[in-house]
Amino acid sequence: MPRSHSLWQQTTTALTTSPLRNHARADVCVVGAGIAGLTTGYQLAREGRSVIVIDAVAVGGGQTALTTAHLSNEIDDRYEEILRLHGPDGARLACSSHRAAIDRIETICRLEHLSCSFEQVDGYLVLGRGAKERDLDRELEAARAAGVEVDKLPTAPVQGFSSGPCLRFRNQAQFHPMKYLEGLATALQRHGGQIYTGTRAVSVEGGQPAVVRTADDLIVQAGAAVIATNSPFNDIVAIHTKQAPYHTYAIGLRVPAGAISHALYWDTEDPYHYVRLQRTTARELGGDTDERVDILIVGGEDHKTGQAQDADERFERLTQWARERFPAARDVEFRWSGQVMETVDGLGYIGRNPLDAGNVYVATGDSGMGMTHGTIAGILLTDLIQGRANPWTDLYDPSRVRTGAAMEWVKENLNVALQYASWLTPGEVSSIDQIASNTGAVIVENGRKIAVFRDERGGIHKRSAVCPHLGCIVAWNPAASTWDCPCHGSRFDRFGAVVNGPSPKDLEKVT
Ligand SMILES: Cc1cc2nc3c(=O)[nH]c(=O)nc-3n(C[C@H](O)[C@H](O)[C@H](O)COP(=O)(O)OP(=O)(O)OC[C@H]3O[C@@H](n4cnc5c(N)ncnc54)[C@H](O)[C@@H]3O)c2cc1C
Structure with a gap:
């Protein structure tokens, strides 16, 4: 079985273009062709700005090819925590921005005629081992206060999974992330944007103009630079002490078509399990018929990056967990893993790069919610670059400090300090x-x-x-x-x- 080969990589071909061959100039240079970079480039190109996107590898050469692509406005750190850290107004903005991101993805699919299996589904938060129903009650109250459309049920009205008491989140969504990126890249180019893959940026200097230098010693001069490389390479310390890298694992199991309802499922464990289904065909999986195939995708088993080497055991535990909860699950056809950046206060860092010139922007820290955070980045950074006010600016400001996050900051940085002992x-x-x-x-x-x-x-x-x-x-x-x-x-x-x-x-x- 191939290692770190996702269902999305199996069912699309990596989109590459030619590398940058000459110095270039544009209104905006975006570094990184994942969901954050491409959405930003697309939004700006649609508004008539000249845009150059460069990527070291390919379109979707990073974590977007490895996601499980749940689209949700239920924050994975839970609203109880978001309320504590960001207050009632912050929690409401978090809810409405992630809602707006789901709606924007749907709109882009419609406007650009993207065929990426976008589907509205409900989401269910169920109790994990050792959790009590009152954990759900507290989250129900906090999520409602933030404006989420949520109710509590004795059991989820779904097939193939016996949930027990759960929260139901209405109008969540899912899609095929690589087909979406492919479509977005094509739309960006149709709106005049240029994409150069195989082009690694090695430095970024803000100023008039901002200068992005590549590994081939070419430069792109631009009115603004957006660093959407998942983890910014242009920032040595400021952001990296406020976010921590985690490795997370996913498997794809074949299930009989229709045996399990299409929905998003999460539990309350820490780390939590995340589940959804993707409908595909035998042909897409390498067969020669168009027979429908449902793949149950199950993720979890997160740990701090570089601090565990027992991947086989983690995949095995995920498999057992899946089989116990979803009896219709059959063979494991895919297994892969990737990295998420967890901020100390549960929301991404999107905006002006701290300690830098005013025309260098970053998008990072998107946790297990990078599809919506990446889309929020596209909307927010476009507004900032276009000089428009955006109500989410302070909430996602990369320079922000939330006093309630101090303990998490200490814990993560102590963990970093301990790593130096391995010398x-x-x-x-x-x-x-x-x-x-x-x-x-x-x-x-x-x-x-x-x-x-x-x-x-x-x-x-x-x-x-x-x-x-x-x-x-x-x-x-x-x-x-x-x-x-x-x-x-x-x-x-x-x-x-x-x-x-x-x-x-x-x-x-x-x-
Ligand atoms: C297993 C797993 C499950 C997940 N599940 C979910 C989920 O269900 N829902 C959800 O919302 N999120 C989920 N996430 C998180 C989500 O996938 C990521 O947060 C998101 O894909 C990040 O997108 P991005 O555009 O910021 O970064 P990436 O997709 O990583 O894109 C960054 C791009 O930058 C390029 N790059 C890097 N450095 C350079 C450089 N120096 N020069 C040029 N290019 C460079 C890379 O090649 C890459 O293509 C999951 C992640 C994993 C790993």
Whole structure:
């Protein structure tokens, strides 16, 4: 079974264009062609601005290809927490902005004739192990106060799942995220925007103009720069001490068509489980008929990035959990994993980049709600760049500090500080011979920590294990075959090339 290969990657082909070949100029340069970057680029291009989007890999080359694409205005940190941290007005704005994001996705699908299985469904929050019904009651009250359309039921009126007491959220939605991105990219180009894939940005300087420099030493000059790389590579500290990287796992199980109702399902555990269905066809999955196939997608088992290496056990636990709750579940056809950035106060950072010139913007910290946060980014950043007031500006301001989040800030930064102790620990294995084919491990060589990957032919690839961002020691991630930094979530492919910021550079070569 392929590792980290999502249902979406199986049923679409990665959209690539030519790389940037010359210096360029535009009203706005967007870095990152995930949902946040493409939505922003699309919105601006629709308003007649000239837009250049660059991406190091491909359209959907990051976490948007690995999402489970629940579209919800029930915040995954729960409204009880959002009310405590952001107050009643903040909670109402959080609710209305995520609602607006779902509606905007639907509108874009209609306007641009996108075929991406957009579907309105209800969402159900059910009790996890050890939870009490009063947990649901408190969330019901908080969500209602924020303006969410929610009610409590003794059991969910769905097929194939016996929920027990639950909250029902009306008019949530789901879609095929990669088909949506493909359509959005085409629409952006139709509105005059340009997309260059295989083009990595290595620095961004604000000012008149803002200058985005690429790894090929080309520059894009622009009136504004938007960094939508999921984790900003242009910010060393300001944002990264306020958000923490988590790794999360998903599986796709075949179920008999129609046996389980299409809906969004979550439980109250921490980390929580998240579930939905996707309808596809045997042909899309590589077969030769158009027979309907339903895939049950189940996610969870999150942990701090780079701080666990038991992926197989986590996938197994997810499988067991799915089989117990959804008896119709059959074979596991997909398993994959990815990273989410959790902010200390439960909402994304979208707006002007702290400590930077006024025309550099970021979108990050979207947690398990990146589809709506990414769409909010598209709406909010377009307003800011176009000089329009937007009621969500303060709520998502990347410079904000919420006093109620202080304990979470201390906890996450203490965890980061503890990671530096791994400079002093022995390697994960004592000799290269102990590293199996297609696997990596950190060893100590001449007093230095080295990240060693053994390829399928036995070839050995060595890089320094020190993350170029702030010097933590990376760890092998067996689920995605990447080197992951446990401090701020920089990730590198098995050969050491950076795939996710904040590190702007690859792992150093070892001489
Ligand atoms: C398993 C899983 C389940 C999830 N489930 C949900 C869910 O149900 N609902 C939900 O709303 N969210 C969910 N999320 C979160 C959501 O997928 C992400 O938050 C969202 O996709 C992030 O989108 P983005 O555009 O910010 O970043 P990405 O999609 O990561 O896009 C960033 C892009 O930037 C590019 N890039 C990076 N660095 C550079 C550089 N230096 N130069 C140029 N390009 C660069 C990358 O190649 C990438 O294409 C889930 C995430 C995971 C992993």
